[in-house]
Amino acid sequence: MTDPRTDPRWLDATEMAAWRAFLSTSHLLERRIEEQLKAAAGLTHPQYEILVRLADAPGRRLRMTELARGVVSSKSALTYQITQLEKAGLVRRETCPSDDRGVLAVLTEAGMSCLDRVAPGHLEVVREYLIDRLSREELRAMTSAMRKTEEALRSSV
Amino acid sequence: MTDPRTDPRWLDATEMAAWRAFLSTSHLLERRIEEQLKAAAGLTHPQYEILVRLADAPGRRLRMTELARGVVSSKSALTYQITQLEKAGLVRRETCPSDDRGVLAVLTEAGMSCLDRVAPGHLEVVREYLIDRLSREELRAMTSAMRKTEEALRSSV
DNA sequence: CAGTGGTCGTTCAAATTCGAACGACAGTAC
DNA sequence: GTACTGTCGTTCGAATTTGAACGACCACTG
Numbered sequence: 001m002t003d004p005r006t007d008p009r010w011l012d013a014t015e016m017a018a019w020r021a022f023l024s025t026s027h028l029l030e031r032r033i034e035e036q037l038k039a040a041a042g043l044t045h046p047q048y049e050i051l052v053r054l055a056d057a058p059g060r061r062l063r064m065t066e067l068a069r070g071v072v073s074s075k076s077a078l079t080y081q082i083t084q085l086e087k088a089g090l091v092r093r094e095t096c097p098s099d100d101r102g103v104l105a106v107l108t109e110a111g112m113s114c115l116d117r118v119a120p121g122h123l124e125v126v127r128e129y130l131i132d133r134l135s136r137e138e139l140r141a142m143t144s145a146m147r148k149t150e151e152a153l154r155s156s157v
Numbered sequence: 158m159t160d161p162r163t164d165p166r167w168l169d170a171t172e173m174a175a176w177r178a179f180l181s182t183s184h185l186l187e188r189r190i191e192e193q194l195k196a197a198a199g200l201t202h203p204q205y206e207i208l209v210r211l212a213d214a215p216g217r218r219l220r221m222t223e224l225a226r227g228v229v230s231s232k233s234a235l236t237y238q239i240t241q242l243e244k245a246g247l248v249r250r251e252t253c254p255s256d257d258r259g260v261l262a263v264l265t266e267a268g269m270s271c272l273d274r275v276a277p278g279h280l281e282v283v284r285e286y287l288i289d290r291l292s293r294e295e296l297r298a299m300t301s302a303m304r305k306t307e308e309a310l311r312s313s314v
Numbered sequence: 315c316a317g318t319g320g321t322c323g324t325t326c327a328a329a330t331t332c333g334a335a336c337g338a339c340a341g342t343a344c
Numbered sequence: 345g346t347a348c349t350g351t352c353g354t355t356c357g358a359a360t361t362t363g364a365a366c367g368a369c370c371a372c373t374g
Binding site for chain 1: 185285288310
């Protein structure tokens with residue numbers, strides 16, 4: 001384990017360029033996606049991601065904590081967003097039958113049809129700016145890289 | 158130009174996996190970086206990025222709008238953060254000599270030494286979770302991919 | 315010089331985020 | 345059963361972000 005106080009290993013030009021490109025691009029893409037979702041459905045990106053995760057889950061329902069892990073947000077942020085989505089009728093809360101502490105977020109029919117309506121336009125943005133611009137080899141390498149980092153970050157918490 | 162309403166080109170499994178890995182990883186990494194910077198220096202990531210951009214700029218100063226472009230934030234968010242950094246003594250404002258509307262954000266000596274103090278620990282995180290885990294080929298492919306997307310997003314606005 | 319359209323940075327209200335603290339419940343040990 | 349330790353989801357206050365609206369200024373036109 002290196003000690004950054006005594007061994008400041010700077011990034012070389014190539015590494016720094018990679019990091020900055022990643023950083024700028026993730027922010028720019030986030031901005032663009034947010035804009036598209038807001039215009040198309042009045043949804044924020046976190047809200048959309050919640051709907052997606054629920055739609056993929058067995059029974060279209062997930063425990064709050066598990067959902068928070070999936071969408072990478074704090075528990076309190078999820079509580080807030082589920083409340084918003086509940087007001088909009090896209091999600092409802094159920095108490096967990098096997099654990100009285102637990103709460104299940106459940107995708108409603110309205111939520112499902114909202115997702116069906118919004119997903120194509122959203123995915124078109126993802127295609128237009130990211131997926132369709134990458135060669136098959138770039139796509140493969142990026143996925144591999146992202147997975148390594150994701151695994152490292154998830155297992156370190 | 159395809160119409161998402163009539164031609165919903167879904168992402169195949171490989172593409173979807175790539176997109177989700179990118180999304181989760183960028184959020185997880187953002188979280189980890191935020192945590193490290195907060196603990197090490199009481200800085201947020203946006204604040205740190207502002208210091209970096211100013212340190213790299215000629216004369217260690219940049220126009221507000223140009224700086225906002227660089228760090229990918231709204232103008233109002235930048236106004237807020239520059240005010241915070243000014244209170245901390247890391248940045249000061251100057252009026253632009255060539256344009257009375259303009260404001261220059263200038264990195265102070267304290268700001269420069271703060272950056273020197275904080276950068277190694279920050280870059281160590283970037284290394285530990287991203288850079289050092291990637292092969293040279295993955296790094297190259299990721300940079301190429303990110304640049305394509307970044308350029309597309311910057312030129313479309 | 316007055317007029318016009320655009321850019322600059324700031325202000326404002328509203329929405330969202332986070333971490334810390336909390337009460338409620340689960341699981342285990344004794 | 346009682347006590348202890350940990351997890352669950354929520355609440356709270358503080359900090360931050362956003363887009364819209366604003367006044368100030370620039371550059372150009374006539």
